[in-house]
Amino acid sequence: MSRPRRDGRRHRGQVSRLVGPVGFTPALTLHPDRLEVGGLCASTLLVAGYPHEVGTAWLEPLLAYPGRLDVAMHLQPTPPGVAAARLRRQRGRLESGRRLAAAAGRLEDPDVEAAADDAANLAGRLARGEARLFQVGLYLTVYADDQDTLADEVERVIALAHSLLLTVHPARYRMLAGWTTSLPLGADLLGATRTMDTAAVAASFPFTSPDIPLPDPHRDGAAPVVYGPNLSSTGIVAHDRWANTNYNSITLATSGAGKSYLTKLDVLRSLYQGIDVHVVDPEDEYAPLADTVGGTHLALGAPGVRLNPFDLPAHSRNDPELLTRRMLFAHTFLATLLGTGHDDPTSRAALDRALLAAYAAVGISQDPASWTRPAPLLADVATALAADPDGQHLAGLLAPFTTGSHRGLFDGPTTQTPAGHLVVYGLRALPDELRAAGTLLVLDAIWRHVADPTRRRRRLVVVDEAWLLMAHPAGARFLLRLAKAARKWWAGLALVTQDAGDLLGSEQGRAVIGNAATKFLLRQDASAAPAVQAAFGLTDGETAALLAARPGDTLLATGPRRALFRAQASDHEHDLITTDPVAVARPSARGRAASRGARQPPAGRPRPPSCLEQRS
Structure with missing residues (x-):
């Protein structure tokens, strides 16, 4: 030990040691700027x-x-x-x-x-x-x-x-x-x-963490998706929508903020978990992804592609109210197709009579034995309306969709039954006048798969650019019913939109938000920020982060938990999901994706990227 001074104090810089018996290593050694204890140095x-x-x-x-x-x-x-x-x-x-x-x-x-x-x-x-x-x-x-x-x-x-x-x-x-x-x-x-x-x-408080707890991968039915690194910590953000009270989600962002990139990353990594995905794609952004993973791409508006809105689902033919429910959907579909101003009581009554007459003309009645017969077409409904004095005005309005320039989508029975682990409904070829009605028609076709009791499995329904449907009252009501009923059919509804006004400015839009347990918020416009902050209960700091967010920066809100992350994909995933014009213009990027996709079995599920392919 160091020798103390006569006044009991030690000289500056000297070392003090607490020792045990002779021959043992000192238990604690003190220095002015550190101590040595248990074989370690500490300061x-x-x-x-x-x-x-x-x-x-x-x-x-x-x-x-x-x-x-x-x-x-x-x-x-x-x-x-x-x-x-x-x-x-x-x-x-x-x-x-x-x-x-x-x-x-x-x-x-x-x-x-x-x-x-x-x-x-x-x-x-x-x-x-x-x-x-x-x-x-x-x-x-x-x-x-x-x-x-x-x-x-x-x-x-x-x-x-x-x-x-x-x-x-x-x-x-x-x-x-x-x-x-x-x-x-x-x-x-x-x-x-x-x-x-x-x-x-x-x-x-040092035990507070900005990370959302990682989902339990051993939970029965677990399907966690890794989105990217947490921008507030060194951790990653992984979320399992199937562990929430409902499986719906809302993705809200301005144009160019990366919402489609994030959604396609979510779709691709959900496919890794064995989840069936149906996508309503207004701009054909998901077509390369569907082609690579062996999915189905159905381009509405293309020559020879038709969907009949009056088809009777085969799996529901034990329902005694099937025909009535189908006619109710027909009312919603035609109201969306024709727009507002044609829903007065006289027009609705004439349309109901025309629907009954159209089904009766092909031999379909309230008798379930007749429900296997081919369903009527839109032209049959227009013919019945023309024969009704109160429906002749509606028959004239339907002329462009039966005999005019927009008849291609409805001019015949359904041409292809969509099936597979990824089904993409492309709407780019549809004219603007048919976008909302085409989206509603696609959602109805998807719902027939979701509500099929003979094939119950997890399904994710993605509606990109949902504002197209939310802008029409009939379409917004149908979307709300789908959001409320999806959970009991083991399905999740993922709405993606860039128009906060159409979503927050209506009662149906606010109800859809209330039925979504998962919210993805990307960069927001300053004019819409106050409404978004009030609707989603954001703090001033979270709102400021969204106003200054870079493309891909996302605030995940699930219940009381929040996390800010950046959507990050591997090189292979990036080639499939990017819509950056510079990246898409490179032939090497799409060429690499296509060559990798060609090695995939046509009907198989995509494999997850290897550790060497992952960026994060």
């Missing part, structure tokens, strides 16, 4: 300064430090009476300093002004019982195998703390007290505390 840093404003889980970078680092926070509540008295004295000192500076003609000190305003605000919240004061001490103990490695680790931790706007100092000559303070003993022997209110303590 404690105390936090002396904090940033002016912090966000939730702002200490996460320290907790995720790759080396061995102990983070200790000591909280001591301050009695309200003592806190109020201290605040009065502090406000008095600050106000006195401001008045003396003004009397002397000096410029105002911005730091003093900010401190005075904060003290006044805190005093008001303390008086109203909205906050309490705490004495907070934050300490960091760094461990390493030897002295040189410890010095490097301490420098890295100090640099990380400075990046968080923390002021830290080594606990020189108090390393034993610092190390003891960082142990789980509840004793603060350093006493380097700072006064904080309840909100600051909650944001600084």
Whole structure:
């Protein structure tokens, strides 16, 4: 041991050791800037300064430090009476300093002004019982195998703390007290505390994490999807929509924010989990993906592609109300096709008579034995309307869709029954006048598969550019019914839209949001941000993050949990799902995707990318 001075104090820089019996290694060795214990070197840093404003889980970078680092926070509540008295004295000192500076003609000190305003605000919240004061001490103990490695680790931790706007100092000559303070003993022997209110303590609490808990992969029916790295931590964001109370989702973003990229990544990685996916694709963006994974691409509006809205589903022919339900859908479909202004009682009655007459003309009645016969066509309904004096106006409005330029989609029975693990309904070839009606017709065809009791399995129904359907009242009501009924058929409805107004400006749109347990929010327009913030219960910080988000940056909200992540795909996935004009124009990108897809079995499911293909 070092030899003490006569006054009982040790010389500066000397080492103190606690030793056991002769021949044993010292249990604890103290140095001015470190201590050695259990074969490790340790050094404690105390936090002396904090940033002016912090966000939730702002200490996460320290907790995720790759080396061995102990983070200790000591909280001591301050009695309200003592806190109020201290605040009065502090406000008095600050106000006195401001008045003396003004009397002397000096410029105002911005730091003093900010401190005075904060003290006044805190005093008001303390008086109203909205906050309490705490004495907070934050300490960091760094461990390493030897002295040189410890010095490097301490420098890295100090640099990380400075990046968080923390002021830290080594606990020189108090390393034993610092190390003891960082142990789980509840004793603060350093006493380097700072006064904080309840909100600051909650944001600084070191056990708060911005990560959403990873889904349990061993849960029965688990199908978690990895989306990308968390932008607030070093973790990843993985979410299992099938573990929520319902399986629906909403994706809302401005044009170019990356919503289609994220949705296609979700579709592709859902296919890895054995989930059947049906996509309503207004711009044929999903066609390369369907071609590569052996899916089905049905291009509505292309020559020879037809869907008959009056078909009777084969799996529902045991339902005695099948014909009635089909006629109700026909009313909704024709109201969407013709637009508003033609739903008066006289027109609805004439249309109902025409539907009954059209079914009767082909031998279909309320007798279930007749439901196997071919269904009538739109031209048959128009013929029945022309024979009814009250329906002749509607027959004239249907002429473009039966005998005119828009007859291609309805001019004959259904040509192809969509089937497979990925079915993409392309709407790009449809004229604008048929977009909403075509989307509704596709959703009805998808619902026939979803509601088939003979083939119950998990299905994801993706409606891209959902604003096309939400803009029509009849289509919005149908979409709402689908959102409410999807869960009991083991299906999830994923709506993707760039028009927040159509979704938030109607009662049906708000109800659809209420029936979606998963929300994906990407970059938002400043004009729509207040409505989005109110509808989704976002904080000011989350709203600011969405206004400044880069393409692919996404806020995932599921229940009370939130996480900000960046959608990240492997090179192979990126080639399949990107719509960036520069990337799509490169023949090598699509060529590589096509060559890889050619090696896939036509009817098989796509394999997950290997570890070498993954970026993250």
